[in-house]
Amino acid sequence: MALNQNVKISISGLPGIGDKVQVDLGYDDGAAGTTATSPFAVMVELDGGTDIPLLSDDTLTFQSSGPDFYNPTTLFLKSTDDIVFASSFTTTGKLNVDSQEAITASGVTLQASDMYLGVTKVVTDGVTLLDGVNLLGNASGAINLVGATLTASGIGLIVSTCVNVSTQDSSYASNLIKVAFVQTSSDAQITLSGVTNLNATAGKITLASNSTVTAKATTQPDANSTAADPAMAAPTSARRWPSTWRRSAAAPASAAVAQAASAAGPGPGRDHRDRPA
Known part of the structure; x- marks a missing residue:
């Protein structure tokens, strides 16, 4: 596909692969070092389908080899799974990265006019192991920067995880026992480790992580119950891990990172998501 206009590339993978x-x-x-192409916006999105735990994991990897590099007005990377920066990226345009699981940048330099890295994970159901028993309704999201340098006028690192699951009771042992059980957890993290630097040339750095859980197990007597019939339900188990941003103790804090720790408000984020025509 020729880069003579805004380009969107959508890839659908196979579940379990x-x-x-x-x-x-x-x-x-x-002619190394020349800019022979006009800049346009580029979007690459991957829908990898459903993973099989411990067997399959989808990855969208940015890795450019040169010797010249295309300079888009905006680079959009979007994936239902992990996004990994395995090489550096420098553009005079914007960088917008959106994952539903994790974003990792290790030992690379990312530079853009404006930069947004966001992870959003929403889970509305778990695994129904048995009727009335709902397990593994878990949501986790992370941004991991390891020895990375990010430079832009504004930098937004946002992680949001949300779980909203419910289950209805089911009867066992000839209606002598009713069970309604939910197990779930939500975890949102931003981790900076190694010599990681965030440089906002306009002084706007936002680090925000948010984790929420709504879990409901419903049990009630049926139409044949009497006042003497006991109603039983297994207790609901719901865990909301604290949403955190963390910096490794071995990494020296810079002024930019210190500022990021106290940043508030939406900052650079969703409003920066220009879309190619």
């Missing part, structure tokens, strides 16, 4: 997609904006026009 570990889909691997690499984004490479490098090219060779025979």
